[in-house]
Amino acid sequence: MALTLRRNASDRALPYVLLAPAVAVLLLLTIYPLIYSIRISLQGESGNWTVQNFTRLLHDQFFLSALAHTLIYAVSALTIEFFLGMALALLLDTQMRGRAIYRSLLLLPMMLPPIVVAVVWRLMLNSDFGALNGTLKAFGLHTESLTWTASPKLALVSVIVADVWQWTPFMFLILLAGLQAIPQEPYEAALIDGAGRWQTFLHVTLPLLKPAILIALLLRTMDLLRVFDQIFILTEGGPGFATETVSLYIYRTAFRFANFGYAAAMSFVLLLITNVISLGYMRMLQTRD
């Protein structure tokens, strides 16, 4: 009797014992740094408590324009990737020939490390030696003014194009999986009711695809808002400040200017924005109409 009781007690403890290492790692690597960064974001250079890191954000032209670039970048890339990904998914959801080959080819860009993609695009977009201007020249076009990553007007477009090239496949993959999970019955019912292709798409496919769409948008939005590596390689935020995003500015502030408190404050603002947007998606995901 006493023995079984003890065993029961230790059995009950077992899950906690087994969870302990994971919790410890989490505490050490996530919770502690989080609390630490909250602390330093609220401290001045001399360690005094202050909110000046946050008030400074409101007057910092560099931060505000980096934030604007981040939002423009995220919204444009997300929109283009969504429509392209949707079109590709719908196209390859049909019984066309060789679709297995197209699917694998389309997934290639996503498999490459972002750094590699950025280096490849940087070379292609080089205005003197790059493939893009080389091709345009071969068609007899004047490329003198097409300096891509060096032009304040085209630089942001250039980095968006590189992002679209790499991440449309991700959109496509999730949407295709969503499309293939839709059962045949609603389509048959729509057919019997005499719905046209467009009506079927609007009233059957889209509502049933909603969870997949929202998941895809959510994941891409979070990635786009924290974009760093591609832009760092492609333009390093330039020319001037034309493609500087919040992540790049945070990196510079922390590791170049050694102002960790201010960098932490900016990170929290970025985190907050990302969270608010994500919550919006989550809410839409939970509402059933």
Place this chain on the structure above:
Amino acid sequence: MLRPDMRSPRESRAILVVVCIALAVACYSGCRSNRAGQKTLTLAINSGVEGDALRQAAKDYEQQTGVHIQIAEFPYANLFEKELIDLNSHTGAYDLIMLDDPWFPKFASLNVLTDLGPLLKNRGQDKPDEDFIATSLALCRNPYQTGSLYALPYVGNSQLFFYRKDLFQKYNLTPPATWEEVLNAARTIGEQESSGAPGGGKVSGYVMRAAQGNAAVADFMPIFWAFGGEMFDSSGQPAVNSPEGIAALKFMIELGKYSPPGYASFNADEVGAHLLQGTAAMSINWPAWISSFNDQAKSKVAGKMEFGQMPGAKNPGRAEIGNWLIAIPGSARSPDAAMDFLLWATSAAQMKLSAERGNPPTRRSVFTDPQLQAKFPSYPAQLTSLENSRPRPRTPLWNEIENAFGIYLSKANSGELSAEDAMNQANTEIQRIVAR
């Protein structure tokens, strides 16, 4: 009861605990093993030709003295942050660090470097020997030139003016002594050589790098100084938008018209590529590129490039200095052993070896060594440039100032802002940084 092949929960737990302890012990002893035994020094170096020379020197030192040397190598972009974090948190991970001279005021202001004065005194020297070039040694003192010594100079880079002597001869141009002559030469070459490049392309009269950050600032400073600009006035207030400063930026933009399109995003690589491909005729550049020009495999202009002094304007031309220094962190575990290595590595004999490995020295005797001068014909020009060079403004806020200044220079060169607006906005931003 229990099947023979099933372990009781208690047994499993015991096994888990044993495994964990074993792992922990293995890890701990693994981390400690290299600390045991003979003396160990850890060096943080730049991955590149400068760091390579020091790494090879470290190997020799190990053989000669038995002191074990560990190397922590980082790319230029990460070295500063690694060192900053280590020095600031006093982990003592490094006994010696290589640092680029613009970082020095930051480290010195944080009080995280060892004062080398007392260590020199213990060795019977009251100051580093006279053979070191004055402009290089001045970088190692805080405050600049006059204060205590916190580092020794290892690699003595300073900018040179590169130009194509074949094209200058072809158009009867004299080596440019002023920026006005540079502009005229750039115009002549740019207009005449519309298909003169290897492969039939255009030769640009000039090429510069105006990407935001370090690149734009490094290429602008010699023009800025020559035109009489100063970043800070005599009272220490930012003054880049002085009439002289604005004139200098206007001149840079004018010169940019003879640079390849897109130069507002160029870094060292693009400038190097244009010069090596023979598609540009002049530039400000660093000595590290010299050897590439005479390498037939890389260069289409072998033997055609000349290396001269910085042109002047209102003021005589002066190059920007960019030296690699070696310092001992305040948290170093064995500062004395580190000092022994530092003195050895920066001695004339070792610096000659480093020079043979491709690094410009910081000692006069090495620059004037006949053997080396035969191997590196540009040494006399480099020595003159280095001795007349100027440092970037010595402030711990330099990284931040350079970033802001570079952004506005790049904006002006890419046509986004006028020279006046760029300089005014840059000045406001620098004021904000200094006041903070």
